Amino acid sequence: MITSTANKKVKELAELSVKAxxxxxxxxFLAEGRKLFMEAPPEQIESVYVEENAYRGADTAMxxxxxxxxxxxxxxxxxxxxxxxxxxxxxxxxxxxKKYETHxxxxxxxxxxxxxxxxxxxxDPGNLGTMLRTAEGAGASGVIxxxxxxxxxxxxxxxxxxxxVYRVPFAVTEDLPGTLAELRAAGVCIYAAALVEGxxxxxxxxxxxxxxxxxxxxxxxxxxxxxxxxxxxxxxxMKGCVESLNAAMAAGILLYEAARQRRV
Amino acid sequence: MITSTANKKVKELAELSVKAxxxxxxxxFLAEGRKLFMEAPPEQIESVYVEENAYRGADTAMxxxxxxxxxxxxxxxxxxxxxxxxxxxxxxxxxxxKKYETHxxxxxxxxxxxxxxxxxxxxDPGNLGTMLRTAEGAGASGVIxxxxxxxxxxxxxxxxxxxxVYRVPFAVTEDLPGTLAELRAAGVCIYAAALVEGxxxxxxxxxxxxxxxxxxxxxxxxxxxxxxxxxxxxxxxMKGCVESLNAAMAAGILLYEAARQRRV
Numbered sequence: 001m002i003t004s005t006a007n008k009k010v011k012e013l014a015e016l017s018v019k020a021x022x023x024x025x026x027x028x029f030l031a032e033g034r035k036l037f038m039e040a041p042p043e044q045i046e047s048v049y050v051e052e053n054a055y056r057g058a059d060t061a062m063x064x065x066x067x068x069x070x071x072x073x074x075x076x077x078x079x080x081x082x083x084x085x086x087x088x089x090x091x092x093x094x095x096x097x098k099k100y101e102t103h104x105x106x107x108x109x110x111x112x113x114x115x116x117x118x119x120x121x122x123x124d125p126g127n128l129g130t131m132l133r134t135a136e137g138a139g140a141s142g143v144i145x146x147x148x149x150x151x152x153x154x155x156x157x158x159x160x161x162x163x164x165v166y167r168v169p170f171a172v173t174e175d176l177p178g179t180l181a182e183l184r185a186a187g188v189c190i191y192a193a194a195l196v197e198g199x200x201x202x203x204x205x206x207x208x209x210x211x212x213x214x215x216x217x218x219x220x221x222x223x224x225x226x227x228x229x230x231x232x233x234x235x236x237x238m239k240g241c242v243e244s245l246n247a248a249m250a251a252g253i254l255l256y257e258a259a260r261q262r263r264v
Numbered sequence: 265m266i267t268s269t270a271n272k273k274v275k276e277l278a279e280l281s282v283k284a285x286x287x288x289x290x291x292x293f294l295a296e297g298r299k300l301f302m303e304a305p306p307e308q309i310e311s312v313y314v315e316e317n318a319y320r321g322a323d324t325a326m327x328x329x330x331x332x333x334x335x336x337x338x339x340x341x342x343x344x345x346x347x348x349x350x351x352x353x354x355x356x357x358x359x360x361x362k363k364y365e366t367h368x369x370x371x372x373x374x375x376x377x378x379x380x381x382x383x384x385x386x387x388d389p390g391n392l393g394t395m396l397r398t399a400e401g402a403g404a405s406g407v408i409x410x411x412x413x414x415x416x417x418x419x420x421x422x423x424x425x426x427x428x429v430y431r432v433p434f435a436v437t438e439d440l441p442g443t444l445a446e447l448r449a450a451g452v453c454i455y456a457a458a459l460v461e462g463x464x465x466x467x468x469x470x471x472x473x474x475x476x477x478x479x480x481x482x483x484x485x486x487x488x489x490x491x492x493x494x495x496x497x498x499x500x501x502m503k504g505c506v507e508s509l510n511a512a513m514a515a516g517i518l519l520y521e522a523a524r525q526r527r528v
Binding site: 130167 | 303390394397400401402403426427428431432467501503505506507509510512513516520521523524527
């Protein structure tokens with residue numbers, strides 16, 4: 001059992017928690033809590049750290065999964081050091097990052113048309129996580145993020161995905177115009193959510209065909225040049241004095257409108 | 265100018281920031297930042313505190329509004345003491361709480377049918393604020409919360425509303441069954457968002473008539489007895505392994521489905 005916060009492994013875990021660079025260099029990320037341990041694909045689990053009391057109180061399902069992986073016990077003090085939550089559940093999974101090929105983003109497993117979410121410069125970790133969770137729920141085929149979007153592997157984003165990070169294919173693009181051109185060549189119609197003149201109300205287009213929704217930064221929305229590169233511009237009508245919706249909310253309303261049309 | 269954090273007013277402001285009890289006893293709440301100052305109804309403004317540098321850097325519109333209210337300058341140290349944000353904008357408005365009559369919740373200003381959001385035991389301040397913001401955007405007539413819902417006047421909730429707290433009528437109910445009976449008597453059809461057998465897909469009902477959406481706690485959903493009291497149970501279909509959507513997201517998808525039907 002690890003009882004010292006000066007332990008080398010503990011220091012490495014603390015770095016994985018707070019430093020995007022450490023996550024990028026090691027190709028690892030932390031997934032905290034019971035749900036994120038239970039849903040972690042076994043082949044992606046690097047190691048698991050369990051606080052001693054959490055181990056004693058573990059239910060059968062958790063014990064069984066722990067028996068099949070390599071795990072280490074840690075003291076309460078050590079766990080608090082590596083934890084990112086106020087009330088830790090006492091289990092931390094170190095997970096290997098997964099790289100997706102472009103075709104994984106373009107082909108839905110159920111054989112339906114692509115439905116993509118493309119995020120430009122999203123900065124709130126909770127928003128990004130919620131978008132992955134909602135994308136899975138709506139049946140999206142993948143999520144593409146610009147390089148300046150917040151790190152998807154930050155502990156808060158991972159928690160907000162509620163496990164969707166294991167299942168929704170995603171990719172970071174260094175070249176958004178190039179990616180948009182690639183998608184268009186693959187027959188995907190690109191819709192920019194933007195409060196611009198001439199934008200159509202979001203429920204007018206036919207989303208049963210391959211489609212992608214561009215969502216911009218929380219404060220500033222999409223860059224003008226990105227809006228110009230889309231095939232079509234759409235707005236979600238707002239009553240009252242509302243100037244914009246929360247970015248994750250806008251993404252969810254668009255994805256669920258596409259899901260609704262495909263279900264009808 | 266107030267320069268001491270030991271100043272009596274500063275202590276009162278700090279209490280309004282962290283204590284729901286202080287807010288309830290005084291009937292006041294804090295609205296931090298430029299946007300929440302600019303959108304505050306003048307008749308609800310109790311006082312305003314402006315950090316000295318923020319005052320010097322204020323734009324014309326902000327100066328003009330400041331000229332019409334009673335405000336006080338404070339030092340940077342004092343402002344940080346009363347601020348709830350990491351990068352304060354240097355302006356804090358003390359706002360008088362507003363009580364709404366039931367009819368304000370039941371009658372939309374545009375003369376259309378009531379569209380209500382009813383929240384049971386929502387615990388995340390950001391979620392609650394986002395729900396108010398989205399409710400305004402969708403054209404909801406009001407929001408009703410159970411007593412065990414997080415305090416709507418907490419600084420984080422107020423910020424998340426992006427000003428909607430000034431415009432969306434809301435009420436706290438001590439007696440949810442009584443409130444539901446009252447709404448039903450007024451011709452409102454009550455829909456519970458619940459993952460229960462026999463629930464209809466959320467886009468099937470006709471929301472052009474007066475309607476209310478019941479949304480439950482983030483972790484546990486609605487209480488079984490609350491679900492039983494609704495007129496109808498609805499679900500938002502989820503693909504993949506998603507067990508639930510974020511509570512605010514679910515509320516937004518339902519409200520915007522109602523708005524979509526009313527727009528068609």
